[in-house]
Amino acid sequence: MADTSLLKLEEDESIAAASRRLGMSRREFLQFCAAMSATLGLPQGAEAAMAGAVAAKKRPSVIWLHFQECTGCTESILRAEHPTLEKLILDVISLDYHETLFAAAGHQVEAARHAAMKANKGQYLLVVEGAIPTRDGGIYCKIGGKTAIELLNECAADAAAVIAIGSCASWGGMPSTDPNPTGATGVSKVLGKPVVTIPGCPPNPYNFLSTVVHFLTFGSLPPVDELGRPKFAYSRLVHENCERRAHFDAGRFAMDFGDEGHRKGYCLYKLGCKGPETYANCPTVLFGDAGGGTWPVGCGHPCIGCTEEGVGFQKPIHMVAKLKNIEPPLQYPRIVEEKGTGATLGSAAVLAAVAGAAAGAGAMVAKNLGLSHQAEEAEREKERARSSEKAGV
Ligand code: FSX
Ligand code: SF4
Numbered sequence: 001m002a003d004t005s006l007l008k009l010e011e012d013e014s015i016a017a018a019s020r021r022l023g024m025s026r027r028e029f030l031q032f033c034a035a036m037s038a039t040l041g042l043p044q045g046a047e048a049a050m051a052g053a054v055a056a057k058k059r060p061s062v063i064w065l066h067f068q069e070c071t072g073c074t075e076s077i078l079r080a081e082h083p084t085l086e087k088l089i090l091d092v093i094s095l096d097y098h099e100t101l102f103a104a105a106g107h108q109v110e111a112a113r114h115a116a117m118k119a120n121k122g123q124y125l126l127v128v129e130g131a132i133p134t135r136d137g138g139i140y141c142k143i144g145g146k147t148a149i150e151l152l153n154e155c156a157a158d159a160a161a162v163i164a165i166g167s168c169a170s171w172g173g174m175p176s177t178d179p180n181p182t183g184a185t186g187v188s189k190v191l192g193k194p195v196v197t198i199p200g201c202p203p204n205p206y207n208f209l210s211t212v213v214h215f216l217t218f219g220s221l222p223p224v225d226e227l228g229r230p231k232f233a234y235s236r237l238v239h240e241n242c243e244r245r246a247h248f249d250a251g252r253f254a255m256d257f258g259d260e261g262h263r264k265g266y267c268l269y270k271l272g273c274k275g276p277e278t279y280a281n282c283p284t285v286l287f288g289d290a291g292g293g294t295w296p297v298g299c300g301h302p303c304i305g306c307t308e309e310g311v312g313f314q315k316p317i318h319m320v321a322k323l324k325n326i327e328p329p330l331q332y333p334r335i336v337e338e339k340g341t342g343a344t345l346g347s348a349a350v351l352a353a354v355a356g357a358a359a360g361a362g363a364m365v366a367k368n369l370g371l372s373h374q375a376e377e378a379e380r381e382k383e384r385a386r387s388s389e390k391a392g393v
């Protein structure tokens with residue numbers, strides 16, 4: 001049945017303006033909102049509210065802090081390789097303080113942070129990237145003369161909500177690897193209260209965008225699990241939806257990088273894949289800009305459990321994973337298949353029952369973003385050919 005609320009919105013002038021701003025057609029923009037709403041597991045009708053909120057351009061002020069990290073979170077979100085997603089993120093938020101992106105420095109930047117915090121008191125979103133060193137009074141990370149602990153407490157005091165982006169800010173991540181010389185830890189430990197966490201090293205930008213659009217539309221962050229992770233993205237194990245799962249169930253494993261099993265796309269469990277103990281939506285939303293709808297395991301590398309505290313950066317890469325979900329699949333794959341092309345029927349059925357069309361919708365969005373990226377690249381290529389023709393080269 002056609003979604004009449006979306007059809008009506010297609011006529012709306014503010015929707016047309018938003019689509020122009022984002023370089024999408026109106027239909028693409030509305031489809032994008034519908035897919036995001038389905039990914040978040042929201043009821044029918046929410047997509048219209050989301051489209052209205054993005055179109056209204058009520059961009060929440062965002063203060064973005066950087067502590068102990070590699071800046072990969074920022075890089076993956078604003079990666080120049082993928083302009084569609086970058087445009088969307090910058091369109092839905094007003095990035096009022098961000099050390100990596102600011103052209104200014106020193107006192108000017110400090111003044112901008114104070115001004116944004118004052119003007120949006122109680123309403124701004126605080127996004128924290130990087131772990132916080134706590135050993136020796138927190139002296140291992142100082143910005144503008146303040147320790148990370150002081151800066152975090154100061155900025156969190158008047159924030160409407162705090163989002164810890166990346167594994168470092170969520171639970172310490174890579175800087176907290178044993179023996180953790182700086183006493184690196186996550187945001188919630190320092191603030192002494194739960195915060196929303198979007199782990200991953202780096203995290204999937206699509207999960208961040210969906211979380212922010214939820215805040216923009218409903219004035220609250222999406223439901224989270226006991227670790228503060230949005231349930232829409234972190235309630236299923238990587239292993240449950242992995243495209244190599246059929247091989248795991250049939251006992252076909254790559255034993256060495258580059259061996260026959262590896263070349264045939266067999267399961268990476270024996271190479272240390274941590275998918276069976278890692279909660280993340282990487283196989284369904286896809287992740288990585290290598291093209292062709294790829295993600296770490298899809299590229300042939302075992303999942304290192306980058307989203308999971310106690311797994312990523314703690315367990316040796318080649319140690320085999322603990323099997324958290326020992327339920328056998330409802331239906332076994334035909335063992336004559338040479339290549340797995342998706343999750344087993346069993347895991348797909350469980351997924352469909354729990355998440356409805358959500359995972360599929362997310363994957364479609366990721367694919368579509370990839371496609372529009374390819375289209376953009378093709379357009380640029382044509383443009384280059386036209387200008388060299390004109391120049392007579
Ligand atoms: Fe890097 Fe972010 Fe990893 Fe950490 O992402 S990609 S080290 S999670 O804080 O910059
Ligand atoms: Fe996929 Fe890893 Fe599970 Fe194998 S062990 S099915 S590669 S997630």
Ligand code: F3S
Nearest residue numbers: 280282303304305306
């Ligand atoms: Fe990380 Fe594993 Fe996904 S390494 S990016 S959680 S596939």
